Amino acid sequence: MLVICILGVQALSKDWLETGFLALLPTGEQQPEIAKATRQHNELSNRKVIWLAGAATSQDAINHAQKLKQQLEQSRLFSKVVLEFTQQRYIEQYRQLFPYRYQLLDAQTQAILAANPGRLIEQNLEILNSPVGQMQAADLERDPALLFSRYFSAQNPIKLNLEQGIVVLSDRHRFWALLLTDLQDERLQLDKLETLSGLADSATEQVKAAGGELLVSGMPLFTAHGAESAKQEISTVGIGSSLGIIVLLWATFRSVRPLVLSSLAIGSGLFAALVICVLFFGKIHILTLVFGASLIGVADDYAQHFLCDSFGERDWNPRKGLKFILPGLTLGLISNLLSYAGLGFSPFPGLQEVALFSAMGLLVAWLTVVLLFPLLLTGFAFNHQPGILKLTTYWEQHWPLWLNKNQRWLGLMLTVFIASGLWKLAPQDDVRLLQSPPPELIRTADKIRSLFPLTPDNQFFLVSGKDQSDWHQNEQTLLKRLEILKQQKTLTAYQGLSSYWPDVNQQQQNYRLLKDKLYDSGLLERYMMELGFDKSAVTAEYKQFAGSENNTLTLAGWLATADETKQQLWLGCDSGRCQSTVALIGINDVNALTALQDLPGVIWVDQVESVSSLFARYRIRASGLLAIAFCLASVGLGFKFGWRNGATIMSVPVVALAVSLAMLGWFDQLFSLFNLFALLLVLGIGVDYGLFFFMAGDRRASTSLGVTLSALTTLLAFGLLAISSTEIVHAFGFTVTCGIVTALLCAPLIGLKDIQSSNTMERR
């Protein structure tokens, strides 16, 4: 225990709490390149928070945004707060790429030049004469054919309106000033997240008070909300079950020592679990702690059984008690550990944590009870007959008899109930159930997406080739298909590097295209002369063109000029393979896009879909696991107590499992992978209860008190989980609750024949 304390101090002095949603999802399942692409794809969005300050006039919107900017900068939460988009970056990029203007052509210009170069000249005249054309023709002197101007504006296909350097968007009612922020750290600490949501709330209020409106969205806010509700749930479950245990223990034992000892068992169990988890995983997820809080109710069982046993015999002492109860406790521990081990075999880091946390918590609680209780309880005896004991004794004696008497119709009803419940059961494997953000958050996110349609969707394409030119060709093939889909409005926009950076071959082709169609044909000369350029300007332009023939822009050179959203599309070349991602914006029809994965070197990556299908696969695998655990427990019990007795004990978890499942069906609850893990627990606890009653012998009264108390505390813990707002936590709690209630109701039937005979003997 000392060792754990010392380790604990070390482990917990670091940053040990994990809150991000993605940390719960498995990574090992995916191919490494898809995992890498996914990570890089998410990297930016995981830190990004988008703020839109709205008002009736753009000036007011800008004023709100400027005030907000100061506030955000003072918070020190962000590594970047961008309100004014300086032209500096564009000027710089223009300057760096300009020397390669004869090699860099956008797809549209290529097509026009190839088909009808005269049309290009017409378009230029249109731009030059337009009352709004000055921007596009600003560099006419150095770029007389406006080739580079075309390429440059194709780089930023969605045009944003700038006012005083600030992006101002508008809808029918309001103007919105855009503010983009990046959080400092992708893996966010809980206090930072709280600060963030606090900041978002107070800023929203302030802007509202000033007559405006503020919209805030971003992945970190969703995470913050999840962490917030998880924290609330931890305290609800923790405080609720602690209070319940105190009340129950006090009512039963009316003494301080059992209370203190129970707390010791629970406390050391939880603390050890936390420390070992942090040591093993490095960090522990907040959702693990939600489940961990429910462990209070389970870890308490051992202490309660021990203590309750003291009512079983008149001249009870702790050592004798231990001797009697140890086999039951040990078997109980083993069956519980077995069921948690089942969780550990899932690929989900979150569930592995829950498994290790719970297993360690139980093991240490058990050790505390077995090793310390005999010492600490020395000389302890009850001199009262607790009311609750009378109650449970009465219940234990009459309930099974009543059940037995009415077994026919009860059995029939139960069968019908279970069968129809199972009939209604429908599995659901959507990964989004892991998070249950409040509807306002989703509405705001949708509203922002409609105003500022630049945030890439979750899905993307991964494109590879054996070298740069192979990759380039594959991506170009994909982009051509995407362009068609874009025109059909299947998606709003897409972003692929190859549309901005032509590879070396393409650069040479572009140059030759210009040479044939524009320069050598004399078209450019005629156009320049007609516009009114001096003869010398024409000569200079032709000379520039001739001198640029061997210019080549490398991908690295191009990337160096690009902004980070474009840079992150490139995944690099290694071991004979080059890869990039193609980001998609505003997808309307996923099916049309998935069809494109048949193209060479193209992989469709749908993170949500792939994790959901993973859930489905593991739901089936977890069913197998449940069956294996069931068989193991049956074989173990059969081996120890004989097959007939083994089957009797196992009937408790069997009925509990069946009723749990039926309840899920009847109440139309979520049935996913996570329920199966809950069922593993039900199996473990059901075996416990059956076992305790089976081994009770003549101490049925104290056993039923022990089982009832432990069931009540466990129920309290998992019942409280069932009120969680996170779907899966709720489903977990609901399943375990139903299972335990059933197990509690069935368990007294075990060993019933013995009591009937012993009762009659006692009465004589």
Added chain:
Amino acid sequence: MILLKALLLYLLAFGQGISGEAILTEIAARLIKTPITQGDFHQQKHLKVLHKPLISTGTFTYDQNKGVIWKTLTPVASLLLVNESKLLTGQGEQALPAAFGKVFKAMLGGDLAALSDGFTITGTDRKTSWQLELTPKDEMLKRIISTMLLSGDSELRNLEIREAGGNITRTAFDNITHPTQLTDEQQADFERLSP
């Protein structure tokens, strides 16, 4: 910024009661105000790099509620459509700075403080004609436009935009009429602006 010029042009041309500065009030009183105005334009752009002006001609239509159609007929036929929130050219939808919408609204709604906020205005008002000179107050805008000269009688007849870089655009308006209804073709063009 360039669009601002275009908008100002039409808004001033069919100005909706300009007040604030006395001269604006006087001139506004002389202008014919109707919901729809149309006419021909003749535009000369003097670009520094070219030794002759770019000349274009065409027609324009202004509708108080729907926006502006700027239809170039020579040297190349093309169409430009603009309203409060959208700008369409032959190259597709273009960025429309919110400032233009603001000026647009200021003009239409008679919120003149907004206009004299943005520009220093001087002018002369003679019996037969009037002239206004607008200089931007905003530093950003100043870097692009040095002055705008407007002149006319009961209509805006001439507009001259002098850019800070030395380019000058002169536009003359002729055959101005005030129909009560849009033609089908004009209707169809405005239809493209609606979201």
